Amino acid sequence: MNSIDKLTEFFQKFPGIGPRQAKRFAYYLLTRNKSYLIEFAKLVSELKNDVIECESCHRFFEKNRIDTATCDICRNPARDKSLLIIVSRDVDLENIERSHSYNGLYFILGGSVPILEKTPEQRIRQKDLQKTIEERGSKATLKEIILALNATPEGEHTGDYVETLLKEPAIKYGIRISHLGRGISTGTELEYSDSDTIKNALKNRS
């Protein structure tokens, strides 16, 4: 297999990329000049030197000058330690931060659990999550865990799985487990809403 094909194979594993677009990417790189490719390659190979996983919330963050193992959110003393949002991915955290409506902490699962998955513990950071809840629960700082997962079948299944996992420590330490409120989201037309959404929108009316 030649370099173009090898590179195409790499790109084909990128999220949402099919064989045709993967090939387009390879040809696109061929039209760039050598120094551009070297700069790009350097960035890729050194990515994990500069960016590390926060040992507390497990999001990826830039180390910068400060030598630290936790990210700026986890280190921020103004953050409310009684709240912990559990999300699937870094982009979910970023989107919640963008809404400026939450001041607690986070935990990134690093994935979601597909329905019928046989080894769910390999899809998400299960052990890290259990350790985190155990530690914070025992210190009595944590009061509420908010499951902020997609309202899709896979997201709901992930939520159910995580809830079962955390039930025992939650009871032991008196932690409430809550879910994002369901209702009409921006852009929704009533005519096309499902019964569940309508039920929740009525319940959560304000």
Place this chain on the structure above:
Amino acid sequence: MNSIDKLTEFFQKFPGIGPRQAKRFAYYLLTRNKSYLIEFAKLVSELKNDVIECESCHRFFEKNRIDTATCDICRNPARDKSLLIIVSRDVDLENIERSHSYNGLYFILGGSVPILEKTPEQRIRQKDLQKTIEERGSKATLKEIILALNATPEGEHTGDYVETLLKEPAIKYGIRISHLGRGISTGTELEYSDSDTIKNALKNRS
């Protein structure tokens, strides 16, 4: 203009139908036999003999044998008269009924108010609505009005318009005005949710 073109013009005014599909409809009818067309035409011309507008909630309903001016929902003594949902269209009412999560009454606006509309009173049943609220308010049966409009710019504008309209009688008769709860609706992915939806989903968590 010939009959095919005239019929095409009629179909072009149907909701969501462009000139090409309108013409397809006309040709489709041409391929039906005469008795089918007569049956279809009879149904159209007699539609408003059989179906009348409920004088209470203004939805369309079938008269049937019983000679009545109000629909089965409005006549149902088991319905909770302290709640009134205001919707734009009949299909919205039907969809809420399908969710089996509401037992109050309805009012159908018969449309919505586009932003910048100069004569909003011609777009919705404004006078009928004001009369209904006045009557029910004065009898002290009505406790809450729920605005159940689309979460679109036009729907929100309609809600603002109706709320302004009803503010005075609501205060006079002690009626609460509420809105459908906003949040994550079925199918929503967190990564693509807007800040408003996230804010509400956090507020309405449960």
Place this chain on the structure above:
Amino acid sequence: MNSIDKLTEFFQKFPGIGPRQAKRFAYYLLTRNKSYLIEFAKLVSELKNDVIECESCHRFFEKNRIDTATCDICRNPARDKSLLIIVSRDVDLENIERSHSYNGLYFILGGSVPILEKTPEQRIRQKDLQKTIEERGSKATLKEIILALNATPEGEHTGDYVETLLKEPAIKYGIRISHLGRGISTGTELEYSDSDTIKNALKNRS
């Protein structure tokens, strides 16, 4: 079943219309006034009085004042009687006429033959077609039959079916059977073209 549901059922059989849009159509008619509905119904019920099927090409046309059994294309002495295009539907004929690139006659099959169809003779005007070819062939006016069908599996299957049907009379009367040229159609990108299209585009280069 009530009138709204009955009407919804009628609309659901319209080409490309699902149950939801069918219901929207019914409610749309309910919001029209009575005289509008009567005008619409009259047009529908009298459609087949004014519009008849041309007994030569079988397209639908408006009778107008002139009492005639053939349409204006078939009656036009300037049309080239040596060419006959076979199309599936009236809209195909209209689109070819709009291109101003053909001056021969037409035959409308009135449908197409799905793959695996057991009674193809019920899907298209088979007998009328055979009669037409027999008549024109025996008068030695017809020199070429052009199959102008969709480049879809169903269109190609229809073309194969019709070609088999006409093979014998075509040989007997010395009539050529041709197909629309394949190639790059407007809007096509080479990268996404199939091998068949490229092969034909190369063969038909000019």
Place this chain on the structure above:
Amino acid sequence: MNSIDKLTEFFQKFPGIGPRQAKRFAYYLLTRNKSYLIEFAKLVSELKNDVIECESCHRFFEKNRIDTATCDICRNPARDKSLLIIVSRDVDLENIERSHSYNGLYFILGGSVPILEKTPEQRIRQKDLQKTIEERGSKATLKEIILALNATPEGEHTGDYVETLLKEPAIKYGIRISHLGRGISTGTELEYSDSDTIKNALKNRS
């Protein structure tokens, strides 16, 4: 700007990639292990060592062991040197090869000329093309140039530009300039075809 943002910026310049998907790519790489990233980076940085531009047709090809400046198509003695297809990009060449319906040579423009472009000579390999035609024309081997460009406004404009460019040498050396045949391409429905496509499909009927 941190490494994730820098990488996101690189990916945003990839064909068809917006800011959100670019960020997803960056996070995707973060979840890969270090050796994977190094392998990927090596492939990118060495891409232009292994893959070179054919000095004859200008497509990209793998050098392999053989030390050669021309690709396997250009070196193949069985290829018909009297035909030259001009395409915009490598993927177009690949798609034509996949159709197994052409045995001549190619020239890759390396791009296309947008309408109103002020410096078209910077968008395509204009000088290389002129040199190629001059050389092959003077040797009297080349008989026909086939412009195989997209049937889009930009593709047609590129074709016009190239044709004007090659008019003089074509006349001088007796080379025919042709275009891919237009017609119905696979999947096309007659009802939605434009007049140009119908006209060509009728002209190229067979």
